[in-house]
Amino acid sequence: MNAxxxxxxxxxxxxxxxxxxxxxxxxxxxxAANSFxxxxxxxxxxxxxxxxxxxxxxxxxxDLLQISKGSASQGLRALRQLGAISPTxxxxxxKEHFVAEIRLRKLVxxxxxxxxxxxxxxxxxxxxxxxxxxxxxxxxxxxxxGLRRHEILSGWHRQMxxxxxxxxxxxxxxxRLSPKNKx
Amino acid sequence: MNAxxxxxxxxxxxxxxxxxxxxxxxxxxxxAANSFxxxxxxxxxxxxxxxxxxxxxxxxxxDLLQISKGSASQGLRALRQLGAISPTxxxxxxKEHFVAEIRLRKLVxxxxxxxxxxxxxxxxxxxxxxxxxxxxxxxxxxxxxGLRRHEILSGWHRQMxxxxxxxxxxxxxxxRLSPKNKx
DNA sequence: CATTTTGTTCAAAAAAACTTGAACAATTTC
DNA sequence: GAAATTGTTCAAGTTTTTTTGAACAAAATG
Numbered sequence: 001m002n003a004x005x006x007x008x009x010x011x012x013x014x015x016x017x018x019x020x021x022x023x024x025x026x027x028x029x030x031x032a033a034n035s036f037x038x039x040x041x042x043x044x045x046x047x048x049x050x051x052x053x054x055x056x057x058x059x060x061x062x063d064l065l066q067i068s069k070g071s072a073s074q075g076l077r078a079l080r081q082l083g084a085i086s087p088t089x090x091x092x093x094x095k096e097h098f099v100a101e102i103r104l105r106k107l108v109x110x111x112x113x114x115x116x117x118x119x120x121x122x123x124x125x126x127x128x129x130x131x132x133x134x135x136x137x138x139x140x141x142x143x144x145x146g147l148r149r150h151e152i153l154s155g156w157h158r159q160m161x162x163x164x165x166x167x168x169x170x171x172x173x174x175x176r177l178s179p180k181n182k183x
Numbered sequence: 184m185n186a187x188x189x190x191x192x193x194x195x196x197x198x199x200x201x202x203x204x205x206x207x208x209x210x211x212x213x214x215a216a217n218s219f220x221x222x223x224x225x226x227x228x229x230x231x232x233x234x235x236x237x238x239x240x241x242x243x244x245x246d247l248l249q250i251s252k253g254s255a256s257q258g259l260r261a262l263r264q265l266g267a268i269s270p271t272x273x274x275x276x277x278k279e280h281f282v283a284e285i286r287l288r289k290l291v292x293x294x295x296x297x298x299x300x301x302x303x304x305x306x307x308x309x310x311x312x313x314x315x316x317x318x319x320x321x322x323x324x325x326x327x328x329g330l331r332r333h334e335i336l337s338g339w340h341r342q343m344x345x346x347x348x349x350x351x352x353x354x355x356x357x358x359r360l361s362p363k364n365k366x
Numbered sequence: 367c368a369t370t371t372t373g374t375t376c377a378a379a380a381a382a383a384c385t386t387g388a389a390c391a392a393t394t395t396c
Numbered sequence: 397g398a399a400a401t402t403g404t405t406c407a408a409g410t411t412t413t414t415t416t417g418a419a420c421a422a423a424a425t426g
Contacts, residue, residue, distance in 0.1 A: 021316040021329045025336075028309050035302060037220055039414055051332055058373070068416045073374060094372065094424070104339050119218060126211050133204040146204045149234055153208075156287050163353050170346050222384055241403070251386045256404060277394070277402065370425070380415070386408085395400070 018064055022051040026065075036111065038078070041071040046084055046100055055088045055097030083110030105172040112164055120164075123157050201247055205234040209248075219294065221261070224254040229267055229283055238271045238280030266293030288355040295347055303347075306340050 018026070026047035033043025044065050049056060056064075062072045076098060079085040084107055090097045101107060130150055137143040201209070209230035216226025227248050232239060239247075245255045259281060262268040267290055273280045284290060313333055320326040 019321060019325050019329070020319050021313050021325075024309070024313045024316050025332060028306075028313075028336075031305075032302075035220065035298075037218070041415075051328070053328060069373080070375080070417070071415055074415090077374090096372085102335055104342055115218075119215075122214075123211075126207070130204050130207045130211075133207050136203050138202065142202050142204075145234070145236060146202070149208060152285055153211075159287055159354055159356075163350065166349065166353050167346065170349050171342055173342075224385075252403080253387070253405080254385055257385090260404090279403085368426095370423105372421105372423080374421075375419085376416105377418100378416085380413105382413070383411085385410070386406105388407100389405085391402105391404075393400100393402075396398090 016060070016064065018048070022048070025051050037115075039071075039075070041065075041067055042075045042078055045072065045075045046079055049085055049098055049100035050102065052100075055090065055099045057090075057093075057095040057097050059095070061098075082114055083107070105168070108171045109168055112168065116164060120157065120161055123153075127154060127157065199243070199247065201231070205231070208234050220298075222254075222258070224248075224250055225258045225261055228255065228258045229262055232268055232281055232283035233285065235283075238273065238282045240273075240276075240278040240280050242278070244281075265297050266290070288351070291354045292351055295351065299343075299347060303340065303344060306336075310337060310340065 026044050029043040029047030029050065030040045031043070033040055033046070044067065045061055048061060048065060058069075058072050058076060061067070061076075062069060065072075067075075076085065080087070080098075083101060085098045085100050087096045088099050101110075127150065130146070130153070134143060134146045134150065137146055209227050212226040212230030212233065213223045214226070216223055216229070227250065228244055231244060231248060241252075241255050241259060244250075244259075245252060248255075250258075259268065263270070263281075266284060268281045268283050270279045271282050284293075310333065313329070313336070317326060317329045317333065320329055
């Protein structure tokens, strides 16, 4: 039953524990998640996986971070969606195990894809809506002012659209430190 | 007393009103503020000023947006701090009046200066702390793993530091649409 | 096919973020 | 210098977001 029975020590619990430096790393990612508008628990989960070499299963994550099933499940799903973690094949185990993606380029791409791109799309719709509402404007003056504002917003939109590809490129450059760098 | 008395109509209230298209613009900025991790009211205030040609005072902003004194005061301070709005000299009026900064480069610079730069600085401190804690690590294995993680984080930090100047440059390019483009 | 294991969902609880407004400070006016 | 004007602060109230955990679904086990 218990993996420790083979040690002859019969330790009752604590398969594993979070080291001090790991706690600091987890806290770093907790804060980072917050800054990016993501729940703290997502940061904690990513941080834990980032620290570990071996893939972890959901229940191990729950135990180590002391978070609920719901948080763990939702966090893992969102992080997977962002491409920040990936499930690994675990031989002879029904549970799914996860590892952290450590290539910055991949992380940035995933984040931009999930967060920035949708905003740019919504922006186009917003600009159309404003254009439409402009027809109802009371005075000639308000109408021309609205047109000028619409032009400014369109310009901003265009510039942001041009910026994103550059960000993806620049972060991609010299992505050393990751073992194989496939892709 | 009332500016409308000269019209001969004696309108009792409503010095001014928000047009439909302005409401849409304000809502756009409300959502944008949210995405950038700023309070909605900051977005509303900026959005309103963005729409208007003439500078607005705090009480006018409160009336038009139906927000409290506290929100208005704090919002104006934060936006000024970000460089997103500026006070203008108002002849013969004790109130401060504000106009929106519409040069994207300025807005991006202010945002990065206030939000990104501090994070990068905190990052340096964080890395040092991790380095320190690493000395307490239990096993040789954990220590070497910690070192590897520290290197990865240092690399990310370096890359983000390199990215920011580029963002500032790229957004600055071809900042047409703003009248004079001084600076 | 009943049972166990693994993971999801979602309503309710808890925590965090934002807003409000009354009290206060600073300045100007008369 | 009393009163009015303008703006700030912050404790308390409100709203929003996040977390929890019990109920549920799906799949494997025996």
